[in-house]
Amino acid sequence: MDLVIRTTAELAAVTTILLLILATPLAWWLARARHWSKEVVGALVSLPLILPPTVIGFYVLVALGPESPLMAPLHPFGIRTLAFTFEGLVIGSLFYSLPFAVQPLRTAFELIGDRPLEVAATMGAGPLDRFVTVAMPLARRGFLSAAILVFAHTVGEFGVVLMIGGAIPGETEVLSTRIYQLVESLDFAAAHRIAGGLVVFAFVTLLLLLLVERRWSVIER
Template structure:
C-alpha cells in the first residue's frame, strides 16, 4: 500500500508544482483580457471540468502513442511513447487539473485593485516589477487555493490516469486505480481502507479551504 500512496503523492506534488508556475502567466493574461480571445482561451482551460475524463484520456492516449506526430521528435532520443509511463501521467494530470490552478489564480488577479497597479506604474515601476512586487503578494491567497485544489484533484484522478497509465505497479498504479483493482479482485477490506483514506483526505481539504477562507484576508475574493 505504501508504494501506491507514495506514487500518488509524487504525482500530485509534481503536478501542483508545475501548474503553479505554468498557470501564473496564463491566469494573469486571462484576468487582464477583455476580448473574445480571452473568453475562448478561458473556455478551453475550463473544458476538463465538464469533459468526461475518459474522453480526455482517450485523446491523450492517442497523442502519446508511438504513431502520434507529437512523438516523432522524441523518437530520435529513443522515446517511442509516453503512454503507460509516469511522465505520461504527469502530462495527463497537468491538462486535467489545469482549471483548478488557473481559475483561482485568475480570480485572485482580478481581485487586485487597479489602484494598486496604477500607483506602482505612477511610481515608475516596470510591468514586471508591478507584477512581482504588487500583484503577486496581493494574489497570494489565490495561490493557496490553487495549490490545495490542484493537489487534491490530482489525488482523486481516475479516468484519465487509467486510460493513459493503466495500472503498472510502481509506475502508474495510483490510489484511485488501486481501489478499482481491489474491487475487481473482490478485495473489499483493502478497497474499504483505501477509499476511507481518500474520503478523510477529501474532507480535510474542504475543511481546510473553509478555515483558510476565514483566516486569510482576501481569500474569499480570490475564489470568486
C-alpha cells in the same frame, strides 16, 4: 502499498508545482486582457470540468502514442511513447487539473483591481516588476487555494490516470486505480480502507480551504 502512496503523492506534487508555474501567466492574461479571445481561451481551460475524464485520457493517450506526430521529435532520442509512463501521467494530470489552478488565480488577480498596479507604475515599476512585487503578493490566497485544489484533485484522479497509465504496479499505479483493482478482485475490506482514507483526505482538504478563506477574509477586513 507504500509505493502506491508514494507514486500518488509524487504525481500530485509534480502536477501542482508545474501547474502553478504554467497557470500563473495564463490566469494573469485572462484576468487582465480585454480582447474577446480571452473568453474562448477561458472556455477551453474550463473544458476538463465538464468533459468525462476518459475523453481527456483517450486523447492524451493518442497524443503520447508512438504514431503521434507530437512524439516524432523524440524518436531520435529513443523515446517513442510516453503512454503508460509516469511522465505521461503528469501530462494527463496537467490537462485534467488545469482549471483548478487557473480559476482561483484568475479570480485572485481580478480582485486586485487596477489601483495598486497604477500606483506602482507611478513609482517607476515596470510591468514585470509590478507583477512580481505587487500582483503576486496580493494574490497569495489564490495561489494557496490553487495549490490545495490541484493537489487534492490529482490525488483523486481515476479515469485519466487509468487510460494513460494503465495502473502498472510500481510505475503508474495510484490510490484511485488500486481501489478499482481491489473491487474487481472482491477485496472489499482493503478497498474500504483506502476509500475511507481518501474520504478523510477530501474532508480535510475542504476544511483547510474554508479555513484559508475565513482567515484571509478576516485579514482583509
